[in-house]
Amino acid sequence: MNKLKKRYTERGINREGALVGLILLAAVQVILWCVIGIPLGIFHFLRGVVPLMPRWLYMLLDLVVHALLGVAIGAVLCNRRYAYKIQKYRGAFYFLLAILFGYLYYVFFFGISFFLVSFVLAVMELMGLFVAALNFMHVTKLSALFSFVGCLWALYRVFLTFFVFFGL
Numbered sequence: 341m342n343k344l345k346k347r348y349t350e351r352g353i354n355r356e357g358a359l360v361g362l363i364l365l366a367a368v369q370v371i372l373w374c375v376i377g378i379p380l381g382i383f384h385f386l387r388g389v390v391p392l393m394p395r396w397l398y399m400l401l402d403l404v405v406h407a408l409l410g411v412a413i414g415a416v417l418c419n420r421r422y423a424y425k426i427q428k429y430r431g432a433f434y435f436l437l438a439i440l441f442g443y444l445y446y447v448f449f450f451g452i453s454f455f456l457v458s459f460v461l462a463v464m465e466l467m468g469l470f471v472a473a474l475n476f477m478h479v480t481k482l483s484a485l486f487s488f489v490g491c492l493w494a495l496y497r498v499f500l501t502f503f504v505f506f507g508l
Contacts, residue, residue, distance in 0.1 A: 353480055354418035361414020362407050365439070369406040372443060373399070376451045390503040405493040409439065409469075412486035416479050424479045431475030435487070438468025438494070445497060455505040462501050466494035 383395050392398075413435055416428055441464045449458035473487035 353415040353482055354420070357414040357418025358411040359414065361410035361412070361417075363410070365410030365413070366403060366407045368443070369403055372446055376447055379450045382450050382453065386504060389507050390500065392500075401493065405490055406442075408486040409435075409490045412476065412483040412490070413439075416476055416483045419479055427475040427478040431472040431479065434468045434475070435472035438465045438472060438490075441465040441468060442494070442497075445501075449497075449501060455501060459498070459501040459505055462494060462497040466491060466498055469494055 378399060379395060383392060383398075386392060393401075413432060416435075417432055419428065441461045445458050445461040445465060448454045448461060469487055469491045473484045473491060476487055477484040
């Protein structure tokens with residue numbers, strides 16, 4: 341029984357690490373909403389200019405995507421396989437850069453309304469998540485899948501910022 345348990349933990353994801361990552365990134369996202377504010381004014385200003393989803397759906401998807409990204413980074417960093425250390429830490433580096441760019445995107449897009457800087461940050465977030473997902477494919481497939489979901493969300497942000505920048 342002990343061999344089976346050890347074998348499962350080596351092949352599966354570390355649930356505790358995934359839970360810690362989920363809680364950490366979701367809490368940081370909620371704190372960011374409290375500091376910057378929820379996107380009420382900018383969504384009201386942009387309504388009719390660009391195709392937008394409702395505010396509550398945007399915020400819910402943003403929180404869910406950051407929670408999934410937290411699961412991805414927690415599962416990768418707490419993985420105990422030693423064969424893929426280079427991919428794990430390289431992917432984690434690009435992942436953390438992408439998360440930082442995503443938070444800065446939120447500050448510049450919804451807080452200050454600098455749309456060109458927001459566009460550059462959104463593109464950098466997309467590229468960072470894509471490189472991290474490619475590296476995570478060697479470590480944990482589920483983390484790579486969640487990182488690709490984050491890439492889709494970053495792609496939505498890129499198109500939203502692109503249409504806002506050139507639509508105004």
